[in-house]
Amino acid sequence: METLQQKFRHNQSYFLQPRQRRILVKKKETGERFLLKSLTEQKGVSGDAIQKKNTVQKRGRHRIFARPPNIARPALTFADETTFSILYPYRRGSSSCKICEVKGAIAPDETLLYVQQVLDALEYIHARGIIHCDLNPNNIYINERTGPGAS
């Protein structure tokens, strides 16, 4: 089985916190870019590894969806003894609150489009018995290139 290092080329990395790392990687064959989020186990903290494993499993849960509408789908989730990682397709864009800061205001018509798409995504996950529980503007990603219209 091919390892990650054989498949992906390391591009750029940055740390959010001492244990949280994000790495921008490029697939060698296709040149497609991915964002690798990894969490490293803190030694000596009881239950820490289990908690992180649960988080990764929860984040990977929506991978079971075949074609989720308006839901970010990880390409891959994996874990070794100390680190749990999730691989997301990398896309240019930012959260809705950052877009508000840049643009200043969003037209009411455009807001309705956003709300409609958020409701579509929620309808999809609720039909499968999953509750998001952390819906806020930081967790709504908007593609700057396509705008809200692309589906």
Add this chain to the structure above:
Amino acid sequence: MKERGLELLDFGLSMLEEEARKLPEGRIVGTMPYLSPEQMGFTDFKIDPRSDLFCVEPCSLALPR
């Protein structure tokens, strides 16, 4: 890969409806101030899909400034 205009992120706090029913009372789940009364622990009601729908409104109000 087909690009989408909008996507929901961060399923770190997501849970199944059965898990939500088993949550202890008064436990706060989510991000302030985008919380429903159930998520704040103000009521005896358990978290269910309607909590997500409640949070859509503060999110939509945060968009136009």
